[in-house]
Amino acid sequence: MDVIKIKGTDDTPNVILDAQNNIIEFSGRSLPEDVATFYAPIIEWIAQYAKSPNSKTNVVFKLEYFNTASSKMILDILLKYEEIHKEGHDVMVSWYYQEDDEDMEEACDEYADIVEIPFQKFSY
């Protein structure tokens, strides 16, 4: 599978989608001008990945900030991984948030409520 590596900017996140090395990671800030266009290839990559996922998938989020439009796209991403989980594969979400960032911690709890995947959260 192709590897997607997007270097983050002040309004788009760092993204690594690397099936071979089993790294799936979103970090930084997400408030792109056009969320749909930014996230479309990412959603497409996950759809391809879902066809033959690794035995264990750990989806890492280490975001400092995301706007509401991005929050919707993050849910779409998580729902894709939920499908993989429902097919019987081992999927886990690791959610990192800055120690005093209650909003980011709460966002984790909310996603964990909506999506049926095990979540672990880590403060840093």
Next chain:
Amino acid sequence: MEQKSTDYMKLIYSFHEEMLRNDFTLVYEGEITHQITKAFTSLAENNMERMSEDTSIKKKVFHVMVECLQNLSKHSEENDLTKYGGGPAGNGIFIVGKLGETTNQQYHVITGNPIENEKMPELLALLEKINELDKEGLKEFYKRQMREGTLSEKGGAGLGLIDIARKTGEKLEYHFVPVDENNSFFLLRTKISRKQLD
């Protein structure tokens, strides 16, 4: 001519005075683009950094500014009011200011943009609904909207106003100014308390 020039200069000075009197740190009228959004948010971040503003307040102000500016850029472009003497599509007014005594100061983010009257009832219903909900109710509303809502063509998820109310813990203050029989001007003021929120 001389007189006109003096009047103009006086106008500029009174603008300056009004801004200081109202503690407006940023006033912008015009097209709201993504570049403008980035410039204004980084300006505000730098200002707050210089004032050693509390991290959680900085985050809230940043967040509210982003959502307000994106609302302006996404919604005002549908409404071209030039033929009624108003601004062209995509335009709006955006103000950041401070209000209150130093002991109980608040940041204010104010937006204004034209809206067609036929779109008003839907927006009004949303504003009223948000203001009726408590913290827990807003959280559930946000989650439901995120699950069930779809991204509009312009990339709006219908979440911005709910999120502003959640992040600030304040009711949304809004006002519709009639422009003509078909259009109004929608004003929204968001307050971010500088005292620690619960």
